[in-house]
Amino acid sequence: MRFFVPFDAQTPKTRLAPVLDTAERSAFARAMCEDVLAAVRAAGHSPELLATDDIDVDAPVTVDDRSLSPAVNAALADADLPVGIVVADLPLATADAIERLLSPSAAVSLAPGLGGGTNALVVDDGDFRVDFHGGSYRNHRWIANDSGLTVATVDSFRLAVDVDRPSDLPEVLLHSEGHAAEWLRGAGFHLDETGDRTSLNREGAD
Amino acid sequence: MRFFVPFDAQTPKTRLAPVLDTAERSAFARAMCEDVLAAVRAAGHSPELLATDDIDVDAPVTVDDRSLSPAVNAALADADLPVGIVVADLPLATADAIERLLSPSAAVSLAPGLGGGTNALVVDDGDFRVDFHGGSYRNHRWIANDSGLTVATVDSFRLAVDVDRPSDLPEVLLHSEGHAAEWLRGAGFHLDETGDRTSLNREGAD
Numbered sequence: 285m286r287f288f289v290p291f292d293a294q295t296p297k298t299r300l301a302p303v304l305d306t307a308e309r310s311a312f313a314r315a316m317c318e319d320v321l322a323a324v325r326a327a328g329h330s331p332e333l334l335a336t337d338d339i340d341v342d343a344p345v346t347v348d349d350r351s352l353s354p355a356v357n358a359a360l361a362d363a364d365l366p367v368g369i370v371v372a373d374l375p376l377a378t379a380d381a382i383e384r385l386l387s388p389s390a391a392v393s394l395a396p397g398l399g400g401g402t403n404a405l406v407v408d409d410g411d412f413r414v415d416f417h418g419g420s421y422r423n424h425r426w427i428a429n430d431s432g433l434t435v436a437t438v439d440s441f442r443l444a445v446d447v448d449r450p451s452d453l454p455e456v457l458l459h460s461e462g463h464a465a466e467w468l469r470g471a472g473f474h475l476d477e478t479g480d481r482t483s484l485n486r487e488g489a490d
Numbered sequence: 491m492r493f494f495v496p497f498d499a500q501t502p503k504t505r506l507a508p509v510l511d512t513a514e515r516s517a518f519a520r521a522m523c524e525d526v527l528a529a530v531r532a533a534g535h536s537p538e539l540l541a542t543d544d545i546d547v548d549a550p551v552t553v554d555d556r557s558l559s560p561a562v563n564a565a566l567a568d569a570d571l572p573v574g575i576v577v578a579d580l581p582l583a584t585a586d587a588i589e590r591l592l593s594p595s596a597a598v599s600l601a602p603g604l605g606g607g608t609n610a611l612v613v614d615d616g617d618f619r620v621d622f623h624g625g626s627y628r629n630h631r632w633i634a635n636d637s638g639l640t641v642a643t644v645d646s647f648r649l650a651v652d653v654d655r656p657s658d659l660p661e662v663l664l665h666s667e668g669h670a671a672e673w674l675r676g677a678g679f680h681l682d683e684t685g686d687r688t689s690l691n692r693e694g695a696d
Contacts, residue, residue: 458606480605
């Protein structure tokens, strides 16, 4: 099955600016994307990048410089169903978690993200269109309901943790041994488990 | 099966002080606890409170004023196995999520929480003891490994979201219709989905 992986090839992960500079954010975003591609492949599916600019990666790339929702909807309109969409900043994703998206027998399966987003979905009805604006998890339920489509929600921590903010980074080192975790360790980050929630420190940082 | 639910009856949820006063934090903590008790019961199990002080609730209560780990370990030592432990601040918990803790055939099943904690576990070996200090998810894996016990991890968003901080509150209104969600709505909180992650506003607040 095809899985589209939208990827911001130009200015990824701007909200990580407090802890990573521009070049680091690009490299870290690439590492997270590699983890997602690996998880989709390990689940037996075919990932394809839907990127805002050309990018050298070991997967088919479609360049579409529109914003996320129109780019994904254009891809959906041309694809055989079912088709998957998974965001590129899920370094905790595993084959098992991806596979669980496929088990519910619903027209649309959604994996919510922290803060009300949608991090992964499988679409099996041509009437469904995405809208990633605002709280997209509730948007997507409404869109499906408006078209009379059945919706399933997949209860996955690994698909819920999209890494957008510095406070998300500890989850990568806690729960992954993939490319993104390796990149963080290489950049000098390590876990600090002295507080009520685990944080990250960086060698040489203040 | 017995499920122990540790509950701070005295000063719960102090990290919510920026948005809730002392009486509100107590009431909200109780509402979250009711959601957890309901989820455990709906899964066909028997919840029991392990509280730091006597509390009027529709479940058996054991009062133990020690800190979390010794109190839970005393309960574990006296219980027939398997036995469950689930923290009281999981308002997104459902019967399905609780049931998934029981499906892995391991000596210890762990549901990680955001930030490296352990939000729920099922223990089926008398050699296992808990240690909730610091990053307890990794602690618990090490403790199990040291005793040669098999460990399973349950990938659940609903069990991962323990509500400790103001930034956790939106998840309650996004994903639950239970006691805690009803309490928040009654207190004037509503979702604000204009940002990159959904936040909460409160009527009458600045």
